Amino acid sequence: MNDFNHYLETMEEIGFVDSSFYSIVYVTGLPQVHPSEIVVFETGDLGQVITLTSGFVEILLLTNAELRVGTKVVRTGKNFEVPVGEELFGRVISPLGAAYDRGKAITPLRTRPVDTEPPRILVRAQVEKFLETGVTLVDLVVPLGRGQRELVIGDRKTGKTEFVLQTILTQASYGTICIYAVIGQKQIDIQKLSEFFQNNKIAKSTIIVASSSSDPSGLIYLTPYTAMAIAEHFKDQGKDVLLILDDLTSHARCYREISLLAKRFPGRSSYPGDIFYLHARLLERAGNFKNGSITALPLAESILGDLSGYIQTNLMAMTDGHIFFDIELYNQGKRPAVNPFLSVSRVGRQTQTPFLKDVGQEVSIFLVNYERMKQFLHFGAEVGENARKILALGERLDIFFNQGAGKTIPITANVILLTALWAGIWNDTRKEDLKREMESIVLGYQTDSNYKKQIDDLVASSKIFPDLVNYIRRSPEIIMDKLRRAR
């Protein structure tokens, strides 16, 4: 971006700050300025035009500045653009495209407008490919597809961020480009995120677009748009992109602050009337396309497990499902604390093979029965043989689904573990040993290429889940041999 004098000479228009109100500045002059145009102040600060009135131009400040009345301002003639390209990999950038980390300055080879119209229906394609998250419960019960927009919702500190990090770990290992938009969070969290990517050696395929809570609200507001613009650049190259927007409730709060400062009429919960439009327009830019895909995982914070908040329901309405992280499950010690009964994936199932669909259905039906049995037990009822079996298997399934943060399990390994559980391989194993034994199978799958191939072939050749269960019952060696060696 050029300096004040350059734009003054080229655009030949000037304005003067008439008044300022936190991050909103009212300017006189600039007769030809248009909405969303970027303006430069003589102090070097940047702003974006949000409204034009007969007497004033209303500008949203994008930098931390305290402008004096009378400060000169010039047009740039351009809407906001950010640098895009491979040189951003491994970097933490600000929503303005500048280096946020301590690395060298970013020299933009190409730029791209941050606010564009969502692609039309003709360039879109049906969501057809499965997107593996590496999180057992999600992959089996609430599967996701490439190009899906899935809301990740839950109270504070219920493991939402851990889940998206697990997804990034899995997807980065498959070569997916992962972009993480940190919207108005603590600086320390941004640093930790960057370190997480470095430590797990996935920084080369990740980009962090970050704004901290101390940044001006204009900058926080821009964060998801910048991240989406970068994602679109790679999508246009035919690549698959995973975009995390952490989180859109903070973004909505920030936009509410801006709107109230700009004296917009407040609506429900004091949010402005265009908040739905704003988020829908953003999320519509993601999806599966004939050329590349953008899988968007927006995060949303709920309060006391309440899913009926204004922004939360808005986001549910504009996404293809949601994964609900339940505070009660979290307090019970379940990790991830995903509530499978309140989570929805509208397009994920269609991306799975008939076999995986069958597995998912079997697990879902079982979970419903298991939950019903647990409710039944609350009445102190004596349970029969069948119910006891369901409860025993359910407890083992809980252990199977329990997965620590930062650990990812390939879907095929999950399937074989589940099959073994269904086949009764671990019926006599103590619960304390169960997780360890399952981990040894996963480790074998991840480290022993022959074993991996054997399992992959076995799962690939199975048509329905009961067939695989019966096969494991008949020949449990595929599991037992590995376990014996591990023991």
Next chain:
Amino acid sequence: MYEVFIDRIKTNEDKERLLEEIEVLLTGIYEDKGYALDSLLQTGVRSWVSSYIREEFSKSGVNRESFLRGLEKELRGLKDVYLTIAFEPTQDQIDTMASFLKQEIGSSIILNLSYDPQIIGGVQIIYEGLFRDFSFNRIFEKEFEEDREEILKKLAQNE
């Protein structure tokens, strides 16, 4: 009604001074049954301001406060023409510039002059958000842009 004042003031400084005088007069309107205003017209404002205002007040049916408020509003509504020049102008030069601009643009303008020797000569104008640079600095820059390398080469040879 206010043309005499508008024609008389040329620069932003003139405007500010007149506004201050109006403010002083407004404070005296209701003091001491109006006698304070008479006293202020004698001592608190410049003589030409005093004589014009006395003349207006002498007309029948003139509300003193409305007149002064109206004048204040009129002055605040004047549009600034910002001129940046490379020298400090004399009063004659200011008068010439003001009368030229009032003739070209209209009487409801006021000069906002600033002095910047870096522009070397010519003028930079800002009016209604439009900026035009007719400074020597820019003209020279433009000239040098094309022949910069050649000039630098010649200078180096001379050294």
